[in-house]
Amino acid sequence: MAAAGPTRRSTAPPAKAADAPDFPRPLTTVDLVIFTVRDEALQLLLVRRAEPPFAGQWALPGGFVDIARDADLQACASRKLREKAGVQSPYLEQLGSWGGARRDPRGWSATHAYMALIPTEGMTLRHGANASDAAWFEADELLAGTAGAQPLAFDHEAIVRAGVERLRSKVEYTSLPAFLLPEPFTLPELQRAYEVVLGRPVDKSGFRTRMLAGGFLVEAGLVPRGTRRPPMGYRLASRDAPVVFPRTFGPRGAG
Amino acid sequence: MAAAGPTRRSTAPPAKAADAPDFPRPLTTVDLVIFTVRDEALQLLLVRRAEPPFAGQWALPGGFVDIARDADLQACASRKLREKAGVQSPYLEQLGSWGGARRDPRGWSATHAYMALIPTEGMTLRHGANASDAAWFEADELLAGTAGAQPLAFDHEAIVRAGVERLRSKVEYTSLPAFLLPEPFTLPELQRAYEVVLGRPVDKSGFRTRMLAGGFLVEAGLVPRGTRRPPMGYRLASRDAPVVFPRTFGPRGAG
């Protein structure tokens, strides 16, 4: 928040008090791009809108900020994530905000978009009062603009695009994909998650070196996986934040 | 923006129409972290608040979204940047949003923060109606919490901190500091800008190689700089976006 008195148009009604600025207030919402890895693909959760505007169309899960219940934006996002996906401690990161006069026919609106990474194993989708349906969509198919695909509500396609871009970008140098898998997971599984998100193969040897050097994995015993030699299972040492692998530029360890 | 009907408290008045949701709307503002390089230091612009809340304290330039004038958030940020600093085509990037019940005594509020990079050469500060004063502050001094320093208004210190962090982080692998200098600039000047932002020396040879390989500089003739051998001047090939230098991970040129 900030300064109080930008130029007011003289035709507007007089301010009633410094305590409550009389600027017309935009609608304020929070939307979520919830990612997971399912069926060897990067997927995200959408809900079908039951009411106007954009009734019947798919949209990101989200909704209005409830100033009586939500202490702040992050708490609002957590609440909606709980309501829609029943998740407790996911990775949650702010993606940015989108606001303007035309994105919602009900008026000038601004949404605060968050990106969440969750494992999908044994998950049951819950529906909000306004969502007549919810389903997972492959990110690439959604953005490819396949013929016959319905457009998303509002400007949600732009938000999804930003989310996918942010995720792909960060996966290049962080341990983020680990948040997409149920624990314990194995290194080959983690590698597959990287490959699915990045859309390209990753070298096995370098991958292992990198992950283990990151020091964010804790051994959790061998995990029999049907076929042959059982791989080592791992858990995250901390769910607080992803590990950032060294970047370019600057003295060796100082990135 | 998003779904319409999250749980409403039953004590609230009934919705008058789907067209205008009756959720109490948070105050909505835009704030700017305006960076420049002056006196061999990374500095940012603050304005002194003339009215409550936080009257007399320094704050980020910004203010309420004017839904009659601002087509979207970015336009609102551009307008405020024009009003405060009189800049036309700066680098402008969204930093994130901060919202909650307690950050503004007037009520639940959310701000959309933007970061701007501008050259300071020959600039004249302009003041909004609510800013009785404006001045440049060194980023490091501001965040060091020097004894005697007054705290910033609202949660602006957190926003400044995020801005400095984002800038420093991106400078490691982008051409962003070029937006801090007036054109034409020389490679030694650009290098000094990098060093000032990063707070550490940078090797000359590697720096030149990297910059020229980036392909974002256009020669603009020799620029006499008082002392001895005149260096080559450069302009940006494009002011649209910074160049991203190659990262780690992945096939050689594919970062």
Place this chain on the structure above:
DNA sequence: TTAATAGTGTCTGTGAGACAATATGTC
């Protein structure tokens, strides 16, 4: 000729990418 800065060249260690070899489990 000297001073001061601009600009280039060279050496070297690190580390990622590519690929090969080995280990360890089930059938």
Place this chain on the structure above:
DNA sequence: GACATATTGTCTCACAGACACTATTAA
């Protein structure tokens, strides 16, 4: 023992970091 996957090892080469050298101007 055969097979499939997990895990480890080795080789190579590009590149960044460090540092030395040359170039070009004014006085």
